[in-house]
Amino acid sequence: MTQVMKPDEIERALRRVAHEILERNKGATETLLVGIHTRGAPLAERLSRVIDDFEHVKVPVGTLDIGLYRDDLDRRPTTELGATALPDDPTGKIIVLVDDVLYTGRTIRAALDALADLGRPRAVQLAVLVDRGHRQLPIRPDFVGKNLPTSSSERVTVRLQETDGEEGIWIEEKA
């Protein structure tokens, strides 16, 4: 198992992403950060804090569980659900979806479906900590913490203080 990002590198990547979000959305006043369950949620919280530090703007944070929207329920059991809670009606807002790893794009497809059922945002953008490639759908991220070329025989593991009690990103061959 090789570590590809250490805690301070994750921190720096998030600060850069936060700057990009601010720049792209001109101060982020009409923006909601929505973390995808499980690890997107703390990342969205961190981005909101960083933005507050820079600009003293409080960007509201929500969470989204895409379990009910997945297209592979038959293969991967999801009989537990995390919370879905948006701080505000998304209609007319800019939604920044936040997730840890972007891979096939299927999670984001499900998240877009879920969002569509919750309202009609003005725009949806995507921020990810790691983009590891191998897309199976026409989806691309707007903000990327780190581009990490991988082979599909490898596994990328993200661990965060909030959810896992330790922090870092690792890459390994699948068993």
Added chain:
Amino acid sequence: MKHFLNTDDMTREDLESLLDLSEEFVEVLDRTIPKVPALRGKTVAMLFFEPSTRTRLSFERAAKALSADTMSFSPSTSSLSKGESLKDTALTIKAMGADALVVRHKSTGAQWRIADWTGLPVLNAGDGAHQHPTQALLDALTIRQHFGTLDGLRIAIVGDIRHSRVARSDISTFSALGAEVTLVAPSTLLPVDLEGWPVKVAGSIDDVLDVDVIYLLRIQAERGGASVFPSLPEYVSRFGMTRERFGRLQENAIVMHPGPMNRGVEIAPEVADHPRARILEQVSNGVAVRMAVLFRLLGGEVHDD
């Protein structure tokens, strides 16, 4: 979870995780578009061998809110009246492509038999006087929403407990979740042998007016006089939730009823319509709870027949 048949063997963790999941569906049902695609392509068959409106409609609403297709069966128009056996009926419906069966039957354990015969996931929507597990979950959810927890609450279940599948499911559910349950009924309406039941017994509703939850069961009018109590007025005088008794309840106490109610018998009309009667909340929660159970059974778990 392969089937959802009874609450007796469910642990506190099982129950709490189902209630937590149900809360997510309360949120879904509260949306502008209260529907999610989770069970798209699945077919849920409703086999109600006993007349039922509310439970069948609630299950149908739950299945549809998860984007499942539903098939419905009612005994009066079916081949059962032509002498087809229950087993053949169940196998026929399986052959039509049902992915899960929601079953109500007057005979205890019919759902266990159907599960054996078909190998399909079976949800018990009420068997005999035995179990009605989704009712217990929706009741627990309703109580939890009001009090935050069932732990340490005192709950009185009043009425025809002997013939009540709701009571049997509620008792094990409430007590597994930490509540203290008292049964209130004439002895002819109590189960014959309560050994091993996690309950206390009281002989009149007046003895339990200090509880947190009063749960009233439907009294079937035909039982009055016939065999188990002398007359309805006599029942009301000992066990009815009258306006006067409602006034003596604790300020935060709630009144529940599984429906359909007999206004003026087990519950006074003014009590039924009071905000602290949670009867309509129970009904709403029923849809969320049934979504949770359907999602647990069909949401991607691989079933081997």
Added chain:
Amino acid sequence: MIETLFANGKIVTPDGVIDGDVLVEDGLITDIGANLKTSGEIVDCAGSLIGPGLVDIHVHFREPGQEWKEDIGSGSAAAAAGGFTAVVAMPNTEPAIDAGHLARFVSDRGREEGLVEVVSAGAVTMGREGTKLAHLDELWAAGVRIFSDDGDSVADAGLLRRAMEYLAEIGGVVAQHPEDRGLTRGGHMHEGTVSSRLGMAGLPALAEETVVARDLALVRLTGVRYHVQHVSTSGTLELVSRAKDEGLPVTAEVTPHHLMLDHREVQRMNPDVKMYPPLRQPADIEAIRKGLVEGTIDVVATDHAPHAAHEKDVPFEDAPRGIIGLETAAAVVNTAVGLQPVEFFQRMSVGPARIGGLDDQGRWLEPGGRAHLVVFDPSSPWTPETFASRAENSPFVGRPLQGRVVATMYDGRLTFRDGKVQR
């Protein structure tokens, strides 16, 4: 001359078990001893008991009238496979056996099948309807010795009294299925902790006990030989025990299933454990086992009650009562109670033959006796899977038991051997 030699077995006698051989020639036992020789067939009995053929005074063969469940042919095959050489068929057929020609029909059909002696019990009341007496004298003349409305009690005490008075005179046995229908109405299983949890109406123990208590008063009055069918509660056992102490002419039977299974079985929701009387509480089982060992309960009787698969393939409450028992009886009794060999044959052969008035049956093996015998290996493990009976409504399918019938001989002919009924 047809010879059969049962070699190297443990021969059960009233004085104990002896190692040796039994020689049968032309239907008679001709020699018992060591190292006997034959030019005929040899049955290897190593490790097995050789005793008198088993006798069951309580079976339902469903003929005439319900042959889709069982008939006298398939029932006889089940009996042979279970080690039995004689059975008493209950009269709750369609029509009920309430007249002489009907009883003769049953025993004639048994002879025609030739696998086991089949004798009919006679109904106490016409059509088992409980309103007027059956043709008791006619039945007696047709060879009937046991009279019962089995499936129902004779509820009317006045009518029962007349039947008892009449049968006391001619010598018949009144066998009562003790069940007060007022107390069992709507019930499907033992009334107790399990029925309360399952929400099923129960059959209380006292529905059996009140009938036996009343009947014993009538026995005291009439002096009739009275037999309690399928004792299932410790209370009934107590009543029988006191009646015997008092010197009343009372006998009692227990079924194999009531010796092994209790009411918790019903929690599986499978009608393969639905019967009357129902499976009772563990404490009842303990008392009844003790009663059988001590002899308060005289005999084991199976209450073999076949039903077609489709009739039992329904929810528990909708299923008919009754389970089959002939083929598993010896193994279940052996597994559940572990009687000494002499007591085992006393309760399952000698005792029942005496109650049923089957003079030729249930005789300890001795030279000159009719060759009705069974070879039973009490230490062989066995898990029942299939049956010679037409029915398969048995709770013992797939349940590991101890003991297996090796061979059965009825009237000098091997009727069961190598796991197969020999027609």
